[in-house]
Amino acid sequence: MSSTARHVRRALVERHSGLVRLTHWINAVSLLVLLLSGLQIFNAHPKLYWGAQSHFDRPWLATFAVAGQGGLQGVTRIGPVRLDTTGFLGVSRQHGVQVVRGFPAWLTLPPQQFLAVGRRWHFFFAWVFAINGAVYAASAVLGGHLRRDLLPTRDQLRPRHVLLEIWDHMRLRFPKGEEAKRYNVLQKGAYLGVAFVLLPLMVLTGMTMSPGLDAAFPWLLDLFGGRQSARSIHFVTASLIVLFFFVHMVMVVLSGLWNNVRSMITGRYAIEVAASEPAGEAS
């Protein structure tokens, strides 16, 4: 018999297909432009309502300015909650002077208040985003990426396994070896939720804000409860995508920044495998 000495060795595995990598980065750039130009558009009327139309006296979310001690005060009201958001929402500084605007200049595209140009950016990249997303979704469904990599397997869905993963996740213990070759069930849930729920919701609620598309597809209005509800859902969903982005960034850094970034650029991802090396020949 040969004796074996076990030690850990790093191996590069193919993590992401070329199409996943390409669509990932086109998606990332599109979402950044859409977010910043979207906040520009929001600023033209920084209030949100429910229903078909705007009841100007009862927005559920509003940013505005009031005269305060020593200048203007920015106020954000969400339902019954009233917050002082001076410097960020309602009132912020632009070239050293206080200006009344929803989101500050550094978060809008273009930075100055210019709705017409913000719309140009938004609608151009909306097409880039939607076509890119359609290519990704079609290839994920038809090419097996969805079934192979994203849908949880039966063993991953066992309550005991899910609880274990949550416990590991809370202690920031990342899977190693064979387990690291696939997404864990929390990752799968997050990616499925973003790619197949939140992002399509952005497209549909965006379409519902178009009077022309509302005429062609009146069911959109029924689906979201009216144009102003669609505008609100568009904003809330965008906020959830921003939240996902921050969690995504934290997890990328904590679970190996370079390894993750490389895998999304070159496709190769390093995992640690227990290698068996023969210590000597059997006699």
Added chain:
Amino acid sequence: MNPPRRGWLKGAGASIASLALAGCDKIATDPNLVKALAGAEVLNRRVQRLIGARALAREFPRADITPSFRANGSTNPPDADYQAHVASGFADWTLIVDGLVEKPLALSLAEIRALPARTQITRHDCVEGWSCIGEWTGAKMAALVGLAGLKKQAKHIVLYCADTLGGSKYYETLDVVDVVHPQTILAYEMNGGPLTVPHGAPLRLRAEHYLGYKQAKYVMRLEAVDRFDHIGGGQGGYWEDRGYDRFGGI
């Protein structure tokens, strides 16, 4: 770090941020770049025309009419001619229909009221993002234009308005396909009463596939044209000349 030095650093940081934003502004509003981005408008127009040029916009029950319909743009035109019409109750208001038509017309309000009319309770969507529901009654544009008879070369209808806004006369353009849409009307009534000055008395456009800036108020003249690059700033409308898309359906 002592306070003056920190103040200096803070100032420098703010200056750098300010410069970065100014640079970003310059790039993001670069005319050639914006022109390239505007290519998406062609796609929006083509797709929307393909899937729903003839579809009717949703109409609402009377209970949905808002008591606080917002008026934007001109709400009381400063123009002396217009104010004279207000003073006389629009008794001498005449709508001119000319350009590429078989029979140029000059119609009084009474003649316009005698044309086939339509009443519709629809949602008005401002490009800023808000919406208001109101009831409109007016002459069908298809009937009006039919009376004058469009020549084959006519591609667009220019709507000339009585109001001066920010130093320029307001105007708009529609394509012929929009003019013959059943919900495209020249409204003379709102919510069951005569159109008021803030909402465009005595005549305003309602083209329900489009945003608010397309709904020209104080309409004095319709001109059928095959091109509009010689009119106003050449972009096909007051707001279009200021960077907004002429399509206006999204």
